Amino acid sequence: MTEPRDDRFDHLFASTVRERLGREGYGSSASPNAEDAVPLTYGFPYPDSFPTAALEAATETVLEEEGADALQYGGGENVDRLRDGLLAREEARGIDATREQLLLTNGATHALDAVCSTFLDPGDEVLVEAPTFVWSLAVLDNRGAALTGVEIDENGLDPDALEATLEAREAADEPTPKLLYTIPEFQNPTGATLSRERRERVLELAEEYDFLIVADDAYGELRFSGESPPPLSALDDSGRVIRLGTVSKTIAPGVRTGWIVAHEALADQIGGMAAGGTNTFTQSVLGRYFDAGHYEPTLDDLLAGYERRRDAMLDSLERHLPPGSSWTEPAGGFFLWVTLPAGVDTEELLPLAAEEGVTYLPGERFFVEDGRGTRSARLSFSHCSPEDLEAGVAALARATETYLE
Amino acid sequence: MTEPRDDRFDHLFASTVRERLGREGYGSSASPNAEDAVPLTYGFPYPDSFPTAALEAATETVLEEEGADALQYGGGENVDRLRDGLLAREEARGIDATREQLLLTNGATHALDAVCSTFLDPGDEVLVEAPTFVWSLAVLDNRGAALTGVEIDENGLDPDALEATLEAREAADEPTPKLLYTIPEFQNPTGATLSRERRERVLELAEEYDFLIVADDAYGELRFSGESPPPLSALDDSGRVIRLGTVSKTIAPGVRTGWIVAHEALADQIGGMAAGGTNTFTQSVLGRYFDAGHYEPTLDDLLAGYERRRDAMLDSLERHLPPGSSWTEPAGGFFLWVTLPAGVDTEELLPLAAEEGVTYLPGERFFVEDGRGTRSARLSFSHCSPEDLEAGVAALARATETYLE
Numbered sequence: 001m002t003e004p005r006d007d008r009f010d011h012l013f014a015s016t017v018r019e020r021l022g023r024e025g026y027g028s029s030a031s032p033n034a035e036d037a038v039p040l041t042y043g044f045p046y047p048d049s050f051p052t053a054a055l056e057a058a059t060e061t062v063l064e065e066e067g068a069d070a071l072q073y074g075g076g077e078n079v080d081r082l083r084d085g086l087l088a089r090e091e092a093r094g095i096d097a098t099r100e101q102l103l104l105t106n107g108a109t110h111a112l113d114a115v116c117s118t119f120l121d122p123g124d125e126v127l128v129e130a131p132t133f134v135w136s137l138a139v140l141d142n143r144g145a146a147l148t149g150v151e152i153d154e155n156g157l158d159p160d161a162l163e164a165t166l167e168a169r170e171a172a173d174e175p176t177p178k179l180l181y182t183i184p185e186f187q188n189p190t191g192a193t194l195s196r197e198r199r200e201r202v203l204e205l206a207e208e209y210d211f212l213i214v215a216d217d218a219y220g221e222l223r224f225s226g227e228s229p230p231p232l233s234a235l236d237d238s239g240r241v242i243r244l245g246t247v248s249k250t251i252a253p254g255v256r257t258g259w260i261v262a263h264e265a266l267a268d269q270i271g272g273m274a275a276g277g278t279n280t281f282t283q284s285v286l287g288r289y290f291d292a293g294h295y296e297p298t299l300d301d302l303l304a305g306y307e308r309r310r311d312a313m314l315d316s317l318e319r320h321l322p323p324g325s326s327w328t329e330p331a332g333g334f335f336l337w338v339t340l341p342a343g344v345d346t347e348e349l350l351p352l353a354a355e356e357g358v359t360y361l362p363g364e365r366f367f368v369e370d371g372r373g374t375r376s377a378r379l380s381f382s383h384c385s386p387e388d389l390e391a392g393v394a395a396l397a398r399a400t401e402t403y404l405e
Numbered sequence: 406m407t408e409p410r411d412d413r414f415d416h417l418f419a420s421t422v423r424e425r426l427g428r429e430g431y432g433s434s435a436s437p438n439a440e441d442a443v444p445l446t447y448g449f450p451y452p453d454s455f456p457t458a459a460l461e462a463a464t465e466t467v468l469e470e471e472g473a474d475a476l477q478y479g480g481g482e483n484v485d486r487l488r489d490g491l492l493a494r495e496e497a498r499g500i501d502a503t504r505e506q507l508l509l510t511n512g513a514t515h516a517l518d519a520v521c522s523t524f525l526d527p528g529d530e531v532l533v534e535a536p537t538f539v540w541s542l543a544v545l546d547n548r549g550a551a552l553t554g555v556e557i558d559e560n561g562l563d564p565d566a567l568e569a570t571l572e573a574r575e576a577a578d579e580p581t582p583k584l585l586y587t588i589p590e591f592q593n594p595t596g597a598t599l600s601r602e603r604r605e606r607v608l609e610l611a612e613e614y615d616f617l618i619v620a621d622d623a624y625g626e627l628r629f630s631g632e633s634p635p636p637l638s639a640l641d642d643s644g645r646v647i648r649l650g651t652v653s654k655t656i657a658p659g660v661r662t663g664w665i666v667a668h669e670a671l672a673d674q675i676g677g678m679a680a681g682g683t684n685t686f687t688q689s690v691l692g693r694y695f696d697a698g699h700y701e702p703t704l705d706d707l708l709a710g711y712e713r714r715r716d717a718m719l720d721s722l723e724r725h726l727p728p729g730s731s732w733t734e735p736a737g738g739f740f741l742w743v744t745l746p747a748g749v750d751t752e753e754l755l756p757l758a759a760e761e762g763v764t765y766l767p768g769e770r771f772f773v774e775d776g777r778g779t780r781s782a783r784l785s786f787s788h789c790s791p792e793d794l795e796a797g798v799a800a801l802a803r804a805t806e807t808y809l810e
Contacts, residue, residue, distance in 0.1 A: 006670035012583055012617060014526050017674050044478055052472030059464045067457030071657035073449055106511045109681030121419050142678055178417055252476035254685035265411035269422050273547055276514030279684050280659035
């Protein structure tokens, strides 16, 4: 028995919080972790992926050479090195940005939150992919956004569906959405990448319908095969793309450092709304890490590690899942999206799966609307060893077969 | 000549941002730094104060002993050690809190922002001290709060003024403020500490008028002499005090780690609104730092360092400032509040002072209302050497005399 929630202060909460008290919020569902089960649940990097020795060396150099600056408000020259290192990475991907356009943040979610604060009044409309990253839904929801999902397929966000949504809103005299939140590269949760042609159409629609595009690029540097289309920012002549980056997947989540690249007229105001300073100690360590040349070789190792995991998972899915199942085959990133045979409800399946030895995030949690994605689940291949991935997929197959019996 | 601001996206900003575009926001005034001037401007710790060697040792231990955990989402056992270390410090000050009541944040401003998100709808009333910390005014303003100042004197926030404000609002049928934001210990900018008796009255008023108290305690551990009254949280039976802490002043700003202690019914919701994860790498380093016993001896050194600086500043003020000047004499913290002779406008004086060799923050910037504090300034004694403090105060005296001629 759980104790009843203490509601004595409920009347003092903001309206977004009060509304949430009466319903389940995004990301607040029961945690699907279970002891002894293979966690295909979260987008955790695999433990061996972290460059601990290089970070240790970088920390030592930073503290010995510029300790007082690195620990002071604003940081010192290693923070500038981080800025330069990130801008160089962006340039390599075709994005020409100045230091004034780059804002350092405490991770990509902090970045998204700052963007929300800058643009959204409560009730403002935001378009998101259907499905999309559940924690971003939570952040948008916390900021009072009204959310509408737009279809996505194996080539990413569908521009026809986007245009239809925009036209329908216009015809109904509803306000134009202010923001489109998209994950163009190895999308979370589907693994899809937005095609070049679609990128251009999405940019045209942004200009035509006067909205901004928030492009969350957490996974873009983790491509195992094929060629990446240019990031939206590299194709953007209008200044409408707000790009979010993070080193959580390419260095480590614990160093909690992200960034925003945006048109200066936007970056100025986002900077003013990003509450609080950032962690100059960590930024200095990362600046030194970039400057010492650790980033690229580490990334090469990561690519090999993640590709091996993706291959193991695809191979396991092929061998174990029952007929009627399908899944995406991402060329990079952390996740794929599996759809189980007709009759399966992945939320209902979860306790059974946990008992069999695997956990995952049910598909429905990634949609704005209820009742969608109920046959699907996000599987993360980023965290486990290839052997555990195989065991997890086998457990998912057993649970599915038992469920369908 | 400055270029005109690029306004092409102005219509897409949130209303709080759009309102700010037309006026000067809190904290957005021209930076009063000047090369070669003694900076009495910001609350920077003095450079020698940072425990770089201890942080380096802690980092080495963390990365070698639990690298993968410390760098992963959520962190490992050293994050728990940090929680325990902070709870032990709180307990030493009379605050009995559980782990569930403690939320780690990316600094105290991130903490205040999360509190604002949890409780404030745009237009909600918040009471603040007059004067109060300018960056907190900016955060509250960004979140759309309607701000009202309540008088403060050498014993802190005046409960009679607070009660009068609350009564007047009630009489005018205006909504009760949801939050009172106060800095009870060595207040920023005045250095005042709220007396024990007043603490009890403020708590009674919170209960009577049904509001929450946000107690920002950035400086409470930095007392040079005398006895501290118990923190508001230690006197609070109603669960109405939300306490904000930070290690920015007791370890270093660059490690950007703060916390919130609140009633569980509040902490649950604030935790859900604090966007994004926190920096587990830094938290692990700090956890190890606490666990290795570095916190208290370092604090003793800091107390000596800051007391010497405060004494130097008081002594310099006594010797240099012209008749008609007055200042507060804080028993701890980083700041004092100086009031110059009648006829001085500290905003107008600033360029002259910078030329003479000193900068400060003009008093008016710390008030909600225009036209207050115009004879006053916040002087920080935290950053400079005693010799520079003396030179800075002498420059302020020269500038004042020139201004009055």
